[in-house]
Amino acid sequence: MHDLTPTPALGAATQTIGTVTVAENTGVALASVAARTGGENTCTKVLKAVLGAVPDVGRTVLHDPEAGFWMGPDQWMIGAPMDTHEDIADQLKAKLGDAASVTEQSGAWVAFDVTGERMPDMCEILCNIPIRKMVAGDVRRTMIHQLGCFVIRRAAYDHIRILGPRASAKSLHHALITAATSVA
Amino acid sequence: MKQKNRIDGGQIDRDTKLRFTFDGHVYHGHAGDTLASALLANGVRLMGRSFKYHRPRGPLTAGSEEPNALVQLRSRARQEPNTRATTAELFDGLTATSQNRLGSLSFDLLAINDRVSNFLTAGFYYKTFMWPKAFWEKVYEPIIRRAAGLGSLSLQDDPDVYDKGFLHCDLLIIGAGPAGLMAALTAARSGADVILADEDFRMGGRLNSETFAIGDEAGADWAAQTVAELAAMPNVRLMARTTVIGAFDHGTYGAVERVSDHIATPLDGKPRQILWRIYAQKTVLAAGAIERPIAFNNNDRPGIMTASALRSYANRFGVAVGRRTAIFTNNDDGHRTAADLHAKGLKVTVIDPRPDAPRSMGYEVLAGAQVTDTMGRLGLTFVQVRFSDGTDRTIECNALGVSGGWNPNVHMTCHQQGRPAWNDALAAFVPDALPVGMTVAGAAKGDLSTAGALLGGATAARTALGLKGRIPKMPQAEDAPVSVTPFWYVEGASRAWLDQQNDVTVKDVKLSHQEGFKSVEHLKRYTTLGMATDQGKTANMGGLAIMAELAGKTIPEVGTTMFRPPYTPVAIGALGGRHRGQDFHPKRLTPTHAWAEEQGAVFVEVGNWMRAQWFPRAGETTWRESVDREVLATRGSVGVCDVTTLGKVDVQGADAAAFLNMIYCNGFAKLPVGKVRYGLMLREDGIAMDDGTAARMADDHFVVTTTTANALPVYRHMEFVRQCLVPDMDVQLISTTEAWAQYAVAGPNARRVLEKIVDQDISNDAFPFMACGDITVCGGLRARLFRISFSGELAYEIAVPTAYGDALIRRIMDAGAEFDITPYGTEALGVMRMEKGHAAGNELNGTTTAANLGMGRMVSTMKDSIGAVLSRREGMNQSDDLRAVGVKPIDLADKVPAGAHLMAADGPVAAAHDQGYVTSACYSPNLGHHIALAFLKDGSNRIGEIMRLVSPLTGVDVDVEICSAHFIDPEGERLRA
Amino acid sequence: MIIDHPLLGPRDSAEFTYMGDARLIDRPDPDGADAAAAFFDYAYLRDNPAGWHRELWFHEAGDRSWLVVTRNTLTHEISKVELAREVARAKGRSK
CATH class of the missing domain: 3.50.50.60 (FAD/NAD(P)-binding domain)
Incomplete structure (x- = not known):
């Protein structure tokens, strides 16, 4: 067991502005899975076993403990609680073998949960996604404050999770708080 | 003050009284008013001075098409020029000032321009200020700018x-x-x-x-x-x-x-x-x-506006612009204004050029008549009407509604x-x-x-x-039904305004035609008709109609000019949005950012990354002192530098090696697992695009690095090759730049430091130069180790998942304490790479080939790769091609700055005799003098030659010696130690 | 402009990076007899049609697909959007 302590991407305190709450979520371990040539069937089987279903284009499978979403053709991001799945990449690689390329992504992203009545208004001045038409499980890659982010519409109607580049966690958080203030 | 022109009715909230000022005078209006309607209610018709002639002007309209009533709204930093009073919503405390005047609005010293207007006609500037040339900047332009401005900016930051x-x-x-x-x-x-x-x-x-x-x-x-x-x-x-x-x-x-x-x-x-x-x-x-106006002499006096505007002010805002009103209309809609105003008890006279104009029982209608002129210095007092039989009549009025x-x-x-x-x-x-x-x-x-x-x-x-x-x-x-008889301007009209915002008259259009500017696009640019902030919404049709008449064409034959966005002016702040100042673009912080701040690091922006540039210590007064210390400490013992910002791409798949063979000009197929190789990427035209390393972590897995600046374009290029050129190779690409915190640990004691952190054997035998592998650190944390060196020292790059980056840098500092480990920044990094002769962005500058960089032999002829074919072109393989060399001064006190050019020692200093140029330069604390990297014609055969390094622009002229670019450890013994 | 992504549906062109003529997919055979001339054409010579044009767009802020977009350069009308990888395969680049 190593003795290094991880630091959160930002360590931001949860903030509520008006009806909107912005909370950093430090508990998500991530790995991407890309099917290899000839490995598509195995990949599908493993994803079904892990998630219950293979995420379709533009969709997330919100499953417990692992969840996953479509990133690109034959490519998915799989997430699970950090406490139990810090080695998610190794876990997936063990299952997938040569059927897929697995890449650890936990360190690449910062996750923010945005909830509240005016979340859709906030989204409208943050990024170009049709937030009011999105249903639970929809995911869009989009630009927020010039940063490439994934926006996942979670089960609750007023809840989105934003995955953004970790190195820009501070800038992204600032943009979220600014937008929340703007629509509050 | 009493709102003397306020009448009954309208959609204003009379219970809400709003106080505002215009040119320092206090007035009152109501919620639901615009600034223009509130001013008119207070009897203020004069709201501005015209652009060119400084003629007194009031609102022409009640909407966003307004050309005249432009004011400066608000004060201090919030001051906004050229705001249309006709759309500015009144609020309590509003302050507005008139603009484009010298002196007071009612006595404008520049109104003299109106008297000399014969000289200020269309094309005046083109004709007058052509000569003498030197006069333009010094004399004419400042005067014109002062005279012909609109509003002014606050020159403060927009709050x-x-x-x-x-x-x-x-x-x-x-x-x-x-x-x-x-x-x-x-x-x-x-x-x-x-x-x-x-x-x-x-x-x-x-x-x-x-x-x-x-x-x-x-x-x-x-x-x-x-x-x-x-x-x-x-x-x-x-x-x-x-x-x-x-x-x-x-x-x-x-x-x-x-x-x-x-x-x-x-x-x-x-x-x-x-x-x-x-x-x-x-x-x-x-x-x-x-609604469009009709042009007649002096049709621009305050109090003259479109008939529909008079109706808006009366019906919507409860304002009578004047107690006595005349209407000049060529269509039935104009009569509505008359009827509405009459119903409100105002005295109205209608002048309609149509002989069969509709009659009214309530007010006077002058059929077959035209308005030929108006009077009133700062506002309308009389209109002059001519009947079809040639007789004239003067009508006293203080409002005239016009409808064309x-x-x-x-x-x-x-x-x-x-x-x-x-x-x-x-x-x-x-x-x-x-x-x-x-x-x-x-x-x-x-x-x-x-x-x-x-x-x-x-x-x-x-x-x-x-x-x-x-x-x-x-x-x-x-x-x-619509009943209109086309009627654009009154016969004989000359100083009759078409474009009130740019002061373009009927006479100007005629002059434009006479001088050969007959197409609508020429007319527009010669006279500036329709080129003001209102884009001629009320002006263009009149100009087109007159041009059509002069050209003997129909209006559709003459055509219209282009309409372009924006429909109305847009504040530049709205276009910028939140991307201003600190938020102009997002910042990227490295995993050591908090730690580096604690060390007092000075940061520099590279791409969007904030990188530590150097780490000043107490007593150091110049950046050079810090950088020299960092370089000497690293070469003397050990230093550590955050290199997380290098682009990283995970390349996996059965064909990963074949794919790298395609994108790098040198070979990768035979690279063993556990080894790293330097790779040079070319563009298809044979020019160097980027360089980096590829580490083979497994048979089907490479970790590729790119330069910090090119991470995105290189990834895009790799995806292009993968999807478009080799669509069925089994290869997957994932950018992992931010997934790993990566630090270079360099210097003779580097291994001793890392041995305390890495769980595996990293002795020279177990982990030789250019080795790589998955390791664990600090008792089991997954990590990667690469034995590569940019500094030329015994060096490693160690990577851990980003979340552990902060913990790792602190652990490295602890482990290195006994060796006085020194953090170094991008400046020291740069100095060491120049001392070692490594190329960087200054050398891979989009014009250089592998051969220029001294890496010509790296371009494999045994395989296909992007850029290989065109890199072999004759023109890129001449005997006197530029080659990378080192440059050092003869007088060791001299600088050898980047950008300076190399000339033969005894030849002329001229562009035609240019021999090459310096790309990177620094002071080398190890050598004790300045050094530089340069490209020199046939450079590899000119080592030892004495040359002149010149930069006439900055006054540089020093004698230099051409040398190997490898100033330090040319045999590479330190790397392999 | 709106690009109707074959997988993701209509997306604003701001999400894409433009590269140019889709003929860049037709990389010449480096072992061909006239390889040097063919690569010269490939690297430097482009048509600049006033009208229909097949061009490459990269969905950088999206799924990272390269697309071949058939666009009228005069009207910006887009008549067809294909995955470049499929186009490349159809052109026989699979070997």
């Missing part, structure tokens, strides 16, 4: 914030008059997602300014009720105070919402305005029509190259070719009656959405 946003809808409706409201109602009731946008703060369009009934109620009441019904529907977004500024490709529209302009200052954290990008499946344009007919507001239909078509019955242009997805309804289409607008709005919405079934019955409304 307000602006947002940008994105909206999606099934149907966007532009304009909330009768057509727009009925379109919205029709669409909303069908369940479609509707956005209804209107530039006004009160929806209803002309219904608010007319006395028409719709069904059993007043038009304005019907509008208010319809708005209320729409507001209650969840699928409708009502956007008042929102100007749609442009129709862009594929149903994309720009719109500016003025969120806070109607209050003194925006609420804390709230935007002043929002620039919306609206994605509309379909659009109904219901932008109404704009209505122009459908086709502006937005033309943003996608569409041109309008001429309609004889209306004597106006109507929409023809439309942007994809747009339908036009109501007056904008040429349906000028209320009934036509209501039915047109419903029909347009149904067409746009493909609704089936019978069209519901429309409420009863006014349905008068």
